[in-house]
Amino acid sequence: MKSLNKINLVVGFDQREAVAYHVFCQTIIDRATLSVQFLPLAENTLNKYKEVHKDGSNKFIYSRFLTPYLMNYSGWAIFADGDMVCQADIAELWSLRDETKAVQVVKHDYKTKAAKKYLGNKNEDYPRKNWSSLILWNCGHPKNAILTPEFIQGQPGSYLHRFSWLEDELIGGLVAEWNWLAIEYPENPNAKLIHYTLGTPCFKDYANEPMSDAWKKSYARMSEGFD
Template sequence: MQSKISVVVGFDQREAVAYHVFCQSVIEKSSTPIQFLPLAENNLREYKEVHTDGSNKFIYSRFLTPFLMNYLGWAIFADGDMVCQTDISELWALRDESKAVMVVKHDYKTKASKKYLGNKNENYPRKNWSSLILWNCAHPSNKLLSPEFIQNQPGSYLHRFSWLTDDLIGELPIEWNWLAIEYPENPGAKLIHYTLGTPCFKDYAMESMSHHWKKVYDRSAEGFD
């Protein structure tokens, strides 16, 4: 039985503050020891990013999570542009050993053609399913997710979990990946995802639900001039 929760977090230097704010939000709410692993490109010695598309530096490396966990136990992957509003142990408690992954199964069309840093924001099947993943790292179906395998797969294959049959993709409550701006304001959201742009970018500093992010940022910066 795992005595701590492993959280793999997307890291992109262009919005490094988002990573730290997300970790702060998890730490201050958690009742269980947390182990963070940032998906910083320069730290991934076994993996070389060869894909040329994508809006952030961890768009493909997130699928390394089972490999990084030595295909043992469970782990959470989360995009860095998020804020956790409750004890992440509640998410951890939703683990289902019969599933290879568990995700929020969004079914929506985006309101915006562009997102942060001018990146194109397209609609596609299973959009944002892979932005929060509860991984069963030990599941046999995930053992093919080696660095070499991931390097050779297109984004459409990976982000749609095409190596799995649908019955192995468990469903999480939508409150665990609530899309700010795309969805209405929700005070009951357990994890807010600023998918169009983290409030650290001036274009998104005043957008829907941004005040939740700013409050965590202020708490994380306390004690500094």
């Protein structure tokens, strides 16, 4: 595959944990060896998409599926939740693009350790939980052309988060290190991307949980030069 010289990175943004978005982007910038184009998935910037779903623990829980649309159904992009820290070169993930797949994800298979997560949100178990929190999108794949704003507005979360518009063979896998679930999984210093799915350490209830030090160090790095 011909190498692309720019990585398209769509990052979930929720004003209630805006600091998490900025920390995550800092960790990407610090380690990237290719140019990265960031697109914050902020609700107020999605002019042609109106969120009609009433459930969800964050503001981008459904709009993440707009990624192919936002890329004009062309090329590739990465979607990532904003509550993450990248400890590797994002170009490594970019290099895993497989043209035979419509999406590539870490195929988690686990039961949660917590009934609630940040801001008191329910944390239920369901099939393919957290698969959609890190997606390597083949935006030009014909199967993803169905993902229009209107279509996404009309689908339940169970359909979207389970990638039900795709045959299983079109859902490629990634190693777990690219979406390592802090607290839910054992501590792993070799995790390439730490996902604070239960709560980013910016929330006091999660400030001292396993793997929180990586986030705190990244926050300090982002804050350099500020009093």
